[in-house]
Amino acid sequence: GQQVMQIPQYQHVQEGEDFTTYCNSSTTLSNIQWYKQRPGGHPVFLIQLVKSGEVKKQKRLTFQFGEAKKNSSLHITATQTTDVGTYFCAGPTAGNKLTFGGGTRVLVKP
Amino acid sequence: KAGVTQTPRYLIKTRGQQVTLSCSPISGHRSVSWYQQTPGQGLQFLFEYFSETQRNKGNFPGRFSGRQFSNSRSEMNVSTLELGDSALYLCASSPGQGSPGYTFGSGTRLTVV
Numbered sequence: 001g002q003q004v005m006q007i008p009q010y011q012h013v014q015e016g017e018d019f020t021t022y023c024n025s026s027t028t029l030s031n032i033q034w035y036k037q038r039p040g041g042h043p044v045f046l047i048q049l050v051k052s053g054e055v056k057k058q059k060r061l062t063f064q065f066g067e068a069k070k071n072s073s074l075h076i077t078a079t080q081t082t083d084v085g086t087y088f089c090a091g092p093t094a095g096n097k098l099t100f101g102g103g104t105r106v107l108v109k110p
Numbered sequence: 111k112a113g114v115t116q117t118p119r120y121l122i123k124t125r126g127q128q129v130t131l132s133c134s135p136i137s138g139h140r141s142v143s144w145y146q147q148t149p150g151q152g153l154q155f156l157f158e159y160f161s162e163t164q165r166n167k168g169n170f171p172g173r174f175s176g177r178q179f180s181n182s183r184s185e186m187n188v189s190t191l192e193l194g195d196s197a198l199y200l201c202a203s204s205p206g207q208g209s210p211g212y213t214f215g216s217g218t219r220l221t222v223v
Binding site: 048097 | 126143145151154155158165166168200202210211212213214215217
């Protein structure tokens with residue numbers, strides 16, 4: 001079936017460093033959404049990308065949607081301890097249900 | 111504006127029992143989706159309801175069912191509980207098709223013993 005995959009599964013980052021997490025779909029997506037879940041919390045919607053090649057920024061976070069609309073990335077610059085959590089990408093798959101990737105769990109070393 | 115409310119927050123049940131979880135979406139939101147979250151499987155889609163109709167269903171056995179009421183509140187039911195049903199059950203609401211982003215509730219943590 002249609003799948004949404006994320007790499008890496010875990011990301012250990014030194015505070016102040018940059019990192020990127022990647023999301024790949026087995027099929028073309030009409031849009032890609034990103035969510036953040038803090039430890040012990042629930043997923044919180046961050047952003048949606050719709051257009052091929054679209055790039056959006058939220059402060060230190062940069063989101064990109066691939067040209068083929070099958071992949072996306074989230075780049076965080078100057079990582080802070082507040083960035084700790086799991087980042088999920090999600091896209092509408094068969095039947096327009098929102099399918100989530102496995103998530104990238106971010107751990108920050110102070 | 112109140113968020114998505116899920117009750118109860120925590121639940122402990124024994125194998126073979128059944129359980130009903132409740133979700134009240136944001137006022138005005140007509141779409142409610144349910145997800146099961148476990149450490150090994152991530153967020154797995156259960157079903158989506160829109161205006162009292164099930165619009166989508168995930169790959170879960172028939173023991174998992176749900177419904178939505180005219181006020182958009184939704185319930186999900188799990189019958190004949192198994193140990194593997196232990197998980198965080200998340201409800202998410204949205205205004206409907208075409209509106210970006212789901213708003214999730216805090217979830218119901220179900221433990222089956």
